[in-house]
Amino acid sequence: MATAISVQQLAVRFGGRRPVDALHPLDLELECGRIAGILGPNGSGKTTLLRVLAGLQQPTQGRATVLGEPAGSAALHRRLAYQPEGALPLGVLSAPEFLAWVGARLGLDNRESDARAAHWLGRLDLQHAGKRWLRTFSTGMNKRLALAAALLGEPEVLLLDEPTAGLDPFGSAAVMTTLRELAAAGTTVLMASHHLLEVEEVCDEVLVLQGGRVRARGTFGELLGTDAHALVVRGLDAAAIAQLGETARELGGEVVRTEPERQHLFALFRRLAAARPAEGPAPNPDGPAAGGGGANAEAPEEREHPPE
Amino acid sequence: MTAAARSTGALAFALCLRRAALPGVLATGLAAIGALVFAPELGDPATATTPATATGALTNWLLLPLLTIAVTVAVTVIFLWPTFAHRQPGADWVRRLHRGPLAGCGAVIAGALAAQLALSLPLMTLFARGLGAPAEAAVHRALSPPDSGALLSPGRPRLAFDLPSSSAELAAIELRPLAAPPGATLEPSHVAIELGGAPLSSPPAVFDQTGQFMRLTFTPRPASRLELVLQSGNVPLFFPAGAVVAVEDAGKNGTTNGCLAALLWLVPTFVALAFSCLAGAVAARPTVLTVALTLLVLFGIAGLGPAQPVLLGVLRGHWLLASSAISASGPSLLAGALAMIGAMLLRHRNRR
Numbered sequence: 001m002a003t004a005i006s007v008q009q010l011a012v013r014f015g016g017r018r019p020v021d022a023l024h025p026l027d028l029e030l031e032c033g034r035i036a037g038i039l040g041p042n043g044s045g046k047t048t049l050l051r052v053l054a055g056l057q058q059p060t061q062g063r064a065t066v067l068g069e070p071a072g073s074a075a076l077h078r079r080l081a082y083q084p085e086g087a088l089p090l091g092v093l094s095a096p097e098f099l100a101w102v103g104a105r106l107g108l109d110n111r112e113s114d115a116r117a118a119h120w121l122g123r124l125d126l127q128h129a130g131k132r133w134l135r136t137f138s139t140g141m142n143k144r145l146a147l148a149a150a151l152l153g154e155p156e157v158l159l160l161d162e163p164t165a166g167l168d169p170f171g172s173a174a175v176m177t178t179l180r181e182l183a184a185a186g187t188t189v190l191m192a193s194h195h196l197l198e199v200e201e202v203c204d205e206v207l208v209l210q211g212g213r214v215r216a217r218g219t220f221g222e223l224l225g226t227d228a229h230a231l232v233v234r235g236l237d238a239a240a241i242a243q244l245g246e247t248a249r250e251l252g253g254e255v256v257r258t259e260p261e262r263q264h265l266f267a268l269f270r271r272l273a274a275a276r277p278a279e280g281p282a283p284n285p286d287g288p289a290a291g292g293g294g295a296n297a298e299a300p301e302e303r304e305h306p307p308e
Numbered sequence: 309m310t311a312a313a314r315s316t317g318a319l320a321f322a323l324c325l326r327r328a329a330l331p332g333v334l335a336t337g338l339a340a341i342g343a344l345v346f347a348p349e350l351g352d353p354a355t356a357t358t359p360a361t362a363t364g365a366l367t368n369w370l371l372l373p374l375l376t377i378a379v380t381v382a383v384t385v386i387f388l389w390p391t392f393a394h395r396q397p398g399a400d401w402v403r404r405l406h407r408g409p410l411a412g413c414g415a416v417i418a419g420a421l422a423a424q425l426a427l428s429l430p431l432m433t434l435f436a437r438g439l440g441a442p443a444e445a446a447v448h449r450a451l452s453p454p455d456s457g458a459l460l461s462p463g464r465p466r467l468a469f470d471l472p473s474s475s476a477e478l479a480a481i482e483l484r485p486l487a488a489p490p491g492a493t494l495e496p497s498h499v500a501i502e503l504g505g506a507p508l509s510s511p512p513a514v515f516d517q518t519g520q521f522m523r524l525t526f527t528p529r530p531a532s533r534l535e536l537v538l539q540s541g542n543v544p545l546f547f548p549a550g551a552v553v554a555v556e557d558a559g560k561n562g563t564t565n566g567c568l569a570a571l572l573w574l575v576p577t578f579v580a581l582a583f584s585c586l587a588g589a590v591a592a593r594p595t596v597l598t599v600a601l602t603l604l605v606l607f608g609i610a611g612l613g614p615a616q617p618v619l620l621g622v623l624r625g626h627w628l629l630a631s632s633a634i635s636a637s638g639p640s641l642l643a644g645a646l647a648m649i650g651a652m653l654l655r656h657r658n659r660r
Contacts, residue, residue: 051400054400054404055404056400056403056404074407077407081404082400082404084400084401086397086398086400087397087398088398088401089389089390089397089398089399089401089402090319090388090398091398092323092388093319100314101314101316101319102405103314104314104315105316105405105406106405110314149401
């Protein structure tokens with residue numbers, strides 16, 4: 001498979017009287033269509049790595065290429081999208097106006113830009129935002145609009161910095177589902193996040209940074225795999241479960257844990273939200289958000305873990 | 309919405325127009341009231357033949373709405389565009405989408421200037437006319453004093469000035485000499501004018517104090533030499549450069565002059581925003597705002613650059629293309645351009 005992101009001996013040092021090594025020399029290869037997560041505490045170099053790949057920060061040494069082009073190259077203007085952390089610019093625009101501006105900057109035809117904007121606004125549950133100024137948006141709305149803006153140019157590589165920070169479970173699920181679909185369609189995603197469960201759920205591989213150095217790297221199987229297998233059963237009484245445990249022991253296994261099944265908090269949240277009187281784009285019983293459809297509607301059934 | 313309407317410059321234009329329109333209208337209303345209530349007395353009708361000669365005293369009332377608009381536009385731009393100041397939220401978005409060295413600041417400045425132009429055009433044409441600016445503008449040429457000296461006194465009763473070679477006929481002479489105290493009892497000096505050796509039929513100008521303004525109009529005629537002749541009196545009069553102004557007859561459209569004035573009034577805002585852009589490469593928003601507002605005050609109130617000559621020119625009916633406003637704009641524009649280049653270099657360095 002082709003390489004989407006290639007980083008060789010990349011290092012970044014911020015100058016001044018007391019220089020700080022934001023990134024020590026690191027190597028990274030990410031194949032097309034994969035989702036990789038960057039984990040690490042604050043100040044570990046996650047954002048710096050993303051900014052270098054987006055062409056917003058010059059590396060002190062080393063080389064970074066995206067889709068075979070040097071990071072920051074004009075050829076990547078539309079092929080790569082970067083969703084930085086934090087607020088969106090132009091807070092006095094409405095969501096459609098902002099996306100129209102982004103589309104114009106990406107060189108999209110007006111009609112195509114509007115069609116894509118309408119698609120992503122609907123998909124990410126922002127169609128109700130209307131003419132509200134961006135600065136009046138909640139954190140979650142800002143995040144979803146940022147993702148819509150990043151996806152407007154249909155990039156081949158997507159760099160996301162904390163894409164679900166501040167999102168509610170439904171918004172988070174919508175983003176995660178969207179990322180999975182994008183990856184399935186061939187988009188490469190590199191996302192920095194503090195949400196371990198989300199990273200574990202959506203990413204194919206992970207890079208753990210600390211103090212600008214790589215501490216761990218690989219697929220979840222490589223990093224977390226054991227020789228154990230879990231078996232979940234339903235519909236047996238206590239005696240039958242005890243018998244099943246005996247059988248397991250006879251086969252040389254070990255029963256690690258037996259506990260009653262309970263739903264995750266996410267399911268409770270969804271039920272409560274569905275019972276709530278409609279307030280704008282309220283979630284519905286069949287999906288996480290009324291009118292959201294698409295990504296939201298599929299999310300709860302697919303999830304093993306609740307989002308944070 | 310067309311592609312152009314979605315551009316960064318168009319966004320800045322629309323937003324600045326929206327933000328500055330109301331303050332501009334309010335300031336214009338205030339200025340109109342002020343000009344009515346505190347109307348200055350016009351010059352002596354015997355010599356100041358048009359009321360426009362005294363409209364220079366109304367520049368502050370024209371300045372008020374213009375400066376209000378310029379300040380609002382500058383503040384709007386600095387708050388709108390995240391790359392105008394260092395480390396603003398949303399700056400990375402803009403840098404990704406605007407790959408140029410100024411990260412869109414140039415387009416935003418252009419949009420802001422266009423908005424200011426749209427708002428100041430009616431002020432420089434209609435409102436200025438309301439304040440008394442003449443319907444026609446004329447070329448005013450300041451004459452240089454002769455090499456032999458610029459003093460007109462009983463001991464030296466004649467001063468000759470060479471007129472610039474121009475095909476236009478002269479229609480008026482404006483005099484604003486500096487006066488010195490006489491050695492004996494003060495007797496006002498009576499100064500007659502000869503054009504090409506022929507005396508004017510109008511009565512002589514009488515001076516008894518320094519900085520006194522006199523305008524002598526006459527039937528338009530061609531001339532290559534102007535002589536001031538002291539007929540009587542003992543007040544010594546000094547005519548430095550600019551104290552004698554020859555007014556040409558060729559009438560220029562006052563509205564066009566107003567449009568030129570609105571264009572020249574963009575220079576202060578451009579310079580203020582250019583230096584803000586330079587400061588914003590390393591400084592946060594409060595510093596950037598301070599830089600912009602300080603420069604606008606220096607231009608508008610302290611008389612730096614072309615702002616004051618432009619206002620005086622449009623109110624007095626001086627054809628701006630032949631006025632000092634043009635030459636005063638040059639250094640300001642150069643400083644602004646250098647600031648923009650400096651901003652590009654600094655921002656490029658910051659990326660490393």
